[in-house]
Amino acid sequence: MLSCKAGVRTRGADACHSGRDRPSRRLLLSGQREGAGAYMKRLTDIAVLMRDDIAGGRLELGARITIDDLASRYGASHMPVREALRRLLGEGLIEKQRGQGTRVRRMDIDFVQNLFETRNAIETVLARAAARHCTADDVARLTEIEDIRIAHVDARDYASALQVNHEFHQAINAIGRNPEANAILEQTWVLVAALWHRYEYGPERFAGVASDHKNLIRSLRMHDGEGAAVIAGAHGVKAKYDLLSRINPDPPPTARTTQNND
Numbered sequence: 001m002l003s004c005k006a007g008v009r010t011r012g013a014d015a016c017h018s019g020r021d022r023p024s025r026r027l028l029l030s031g032q033r034e035g036a037g038a039y040m041k042r043l044t045d046i047a048v049l050m051r052d053d054i055a056g057g058r059l060e061l062g063a064r065i066t067i068d069d070l071a072s073r074y075g076a077s078h079m080p081v082r083e084a085l086r087r088l089l090g091e092g093l094i095e096k097q098r099g100q101g102t103r104v105r106r107m108d109i110d111f112v113q114n115l116f117e118t119r120n121a122i123e124t125v126l127a128r129a130a131a132r133h134c135t136a137d138d139v140a141r142l143t144e145i146e147d148i149r150i151a152h153v154d155a156r157d158y159a160s161a162l163q164v165n166h167e168f169h170q171a172i173n174a175i176g177r178n179p180e181a182n183a184i185l186e187q188t189w190v191l192v193a194a195l196w197h198r199y200e201y202g203p204e205r206f207a208g209v210a211s212d213h214k215n216l217i218r219s220l221r222m223h224d225g226e227g228a229a230v231i232a233g234a235h236g237v238k239a240k241y242d243l244l245s246r247i248n249p250d251p252p253p254t255a256r257t258t259q260n261n262d
Contacts, residue, residue: 046074046084054093054104055190056159057197062106065094091187105191109248112195113240119188120236123169126176126185127216127232131225138175139221145171146213153206162193162201168213172220172232199246208238 050070053059070081085102088094096102107115130138145168152161166189173182212235219227 046070046076046080047087049074050084050088051093051190055193055197057194059104061104061194061198063104064100065102065104091190093190104194107191107195109244112244112247115188115191116236116240116243119185119192120233120240122181122185123173123236124229124233126173126178126181127220128225128229129176129178130172131220131223131228133175133177134220134223138171139217142168142171142217142220146210146217149213150210153203153210156203158201158203159197161206162196165209166193172216175220195243195247199243205239205242209235212238 050059054061059065065085067078067081067085070076070085071078074081085094089096089102093105094102095105145164149161149164149168152158152164170182170186173185176182212231216228216231216235219231
């Protein structure tokens with residue numbers, strides 16, 4: 001009878017591992033075949049591609065997804081796809097329900113309101129902090145990004161304008177020097193982008209965005225923390241209501257909206 005020897009794979013090797021050990025052994029063998037570093041990069045790449053496809057609307061909100069379909073889509077084996085799904089499940093980008101399989105996250109009105117209100121609270125804090133730390137180089141960089149965004153709007157390339165708008169806010173948030181807050185914003189941005197792609201980011205919104213961005217840059221240049229916080233907060237509220245009006249153009253009055261109007 002063949003036995004297991006260190007570093008040697010024999011016909012009897014599987015008998016030397018319990019069922020509980022086999023998943024980690026398969027992962028190890030997968031890493032050995034392509035190199036552990038390459039395997040981890042592959043896993044990360046799939047997670048990044050899935051986030052990008054959700055943000056870009058290519059994996060639609062509520063769409064059912066399977067490991068077989070994703071493996072085919074990304075040209076990967078089941079193992080890294082399964083691990084990528086676990087990551088995105090932990091990030092709240094996908095959901096898994098008994099009897100319904102795995103889907104890209106579905107969002108109702110309450111979820112959208114909570115999402116925007118949470119992001120707005122964080123971005124207000126970061127804008128105030130950014131005003132303290134902002135340098136002349138930071139202002140120049142923000143102005144450059146905003147000029148690029150406006151050029152995309154003028155060319156009616158709204159998808160690119162939305163992406164550059166995200167880069168503008170990323171730059172401000174980075175100046176705020178709070179990596180933990182930034183991590184929350186980046187994780188939830190995927191859902192925000194998916195919503196805008198689904199319900200469209202119309203040209204009528206861009207005039208208000210340009211004005212808000214101009215005044216936000218001005219407040220940062222003047223190191224006006226309260227001004228930056230107020231502008232960032234109002235900017236976020238307007239974005240929330242613009243999106244909500246697209247999701248539900250004629251909503252009935254609710255206790256929540258009544259409280260907001262008091």
